[in-house]
Amino acid sequence: MSFLEALPPQYRVILCDIWGVVHDGVDLYSGAADRLLGWAGEGRRIILITNAPRTAEAVEQQLGRIGLPRGAWHGISTSGEAGIAALNALGAPVGFIGTTEDCAIIESRGVMIASSGDFTDLACLGLDGQRTNVADYLADIEPLAARGVVMHCLNPDRMVIRGGVPEACAGAIADLYEGLGGTVRWYGKPHPAIYDHALALGGNPDKSAVLAIGDALPTDVLGAARQGLDCIFVTGGIHAGEPFPASFAPQYGLGDWAPVAVVATLG
Structure with missing residues (x-):
């Protein structure tokens, strides 16, 4: 047995x-x-x-x-629950990386998404559904790291297997961000x-x-x-x-x- x-x-x-x-x-x-x-x-x-x-x-x-x-x-x-609580505690709009579905979910829980580039914190929930290569996000996040924006990574996983196919997660973007000298706050295992x-x-x-x-x-x-x-x-x-x-x-x-x-x- x-x-x-x-x-x-x-x-x-x-x-x-x-x-x-x-x-x-x-x-x-x-x-x-x-x-x-x-x-x-x-x-x-x-x-x-x-x-x-x-x-x-x-x-x-x-x-x-x-x-x-x-x-x-x-x-x-x-x-996500832990990250949403932290984002709401900021009391200010945040930048966002992820799918439109994920954005709608956290907005429904009170998280404010910035309508311009003037934010001090960035919510990273994963890839956006359009760009599948993590390196494709470099041009977006490099200037944010340079000006001290804090990334909140709501999924520390680097990769999952979806139906037998590897798929990058938010943790891979956060690793790239730290490599640029950016600050990341991690939520989850x-x-x-x-x-x-x-x-x-x-x-x-x-x-x-x-x-x-x-x-x-x-x-x-x-x-x-x-x-x-x-x-x-x-x-x-x-x-x-x-x-x-x-x-x-x-x-x-x-x-x-x-x-x-x-x-x-x-x-």
Whole structure:
């Protein structure tokens, strides 16, 4: 019997990544929904934790379109929620990089988008749907970095796989911005705020009762490790079947930390 099938009873709250673990941006992975439904049926609390730069409501709608049953989770924690709160706290219009859909979502939550280039902060939610190469954004962001505009990156992911095709995310633009000397404020995994929110949705359990699941080493897995959480590394997502690297813990100063299990999929 596998680790997934006989999950230790100590894990009462599961923080499960979505893209790369539950679906590929287009379709559910085989067996993922049944796995989450089974754990929920055992009385475990399932919190989906995602670097999506959108609201929890928008993510729930996407999951509905993809076909994940509503009973497969109890709450959704997104980097978008944390970023929206920070942008609203600025009390001033901000610049924007992302799709028109993403812009409409954050505007519906009170974020003011600047109508001119006179802004001190920039919301970066991802590519704009027209330019697919991160380098294409250089001409836009280089002058912003030069004048000290602060970028707020609402999705720290650098890349996802959408229907088998690699697609750059906001984190890749933010990396480019930092390379230009610009300041970036990051929201989402592996940073603490999203875990605080997710654990609150889970009832603020002791961390020994929490299991994180993710497929991205520099976000999902690193975030879990830094939070002191047990973690399952799913190899079938962004890292395309590569094994857990022996260099991971030394690279990040994590001592002898390692995931409690390495699996290809949740199925």
